[in-house]
Amino acid sequence: MRIAAMGDGKRATGVPPVCLGVVVGAHGVRGLVRVKSFTAEPESVAAYGPVETKDGARRFAIEAKGMVKDLVLCRLEGVSGRDAAEALRGTELYVPRERLPETDGEEEGWYHADLAGCQAVGRDGTVYGRVVGVQNFGAGDLLDIAPEAGGETVLMGFTDENVLEVDIAGRRIVIDPPIGTFDEGNGAGEDDA
CATH class of the missing domain: 2.40.30.60 (RimM)
Incomplete structure (x- = not known):
């Protein structure tokens, strides 16, 4: 739930x-x-x-x-x-x-509130930042992540493709963000020109 x-x-x-x-x-x-x-x-x-x-x-x-x-x-x-x-x-x-009912900690066994404060890390161990909340403006859930490097928070789709693992006990989520999500210039390959 x-x-x-x-x-x-x-x-x-x-x-x-x-x-x-x-x-x-x-x-x-x-x-x-x-x-x-x-x-x-x-x-x-x-x-x-x-x-x-x-x-x-x-x-x-x-x-x-x-x-x-x-x-x-x-x-x-x-x-x-x-x-x-x-x-x-x-x-x-x-x-x-x-x-609210207690959760069992299994998949879907947590509340969005439990994600706040979790560290967002890549599958390779890259630390992207911390989750500050989950938003939904009508088109689906979005993780609101405060980047490790500072600056404005980043919204990333809360999908199976982007969120690989939710570890509430370990206070971390493993993500595979789409290209450009955490790039400064919002574009991949800027240094390739």
């Missing part, structure tokens, strides 16, 4: 909460919200109890009411009209890690 975690908010336990989904807009006039779920089964976004905002300032009881395409229609406690629902657009919905 993979559940995404975005951001680095921490609660009193010191363990980062896990982002189950993000509100992408309102549905209708009675306060329902459309949620892009990051859970393996989309409607499970409401299965772990109340959700809260990234900063923990707002908390909502959540109920899944159905699906529209790949989005979950949800009722959030205290959100009663379209304007209130629309005001939540972009709000990430988190739960404390301890509410």
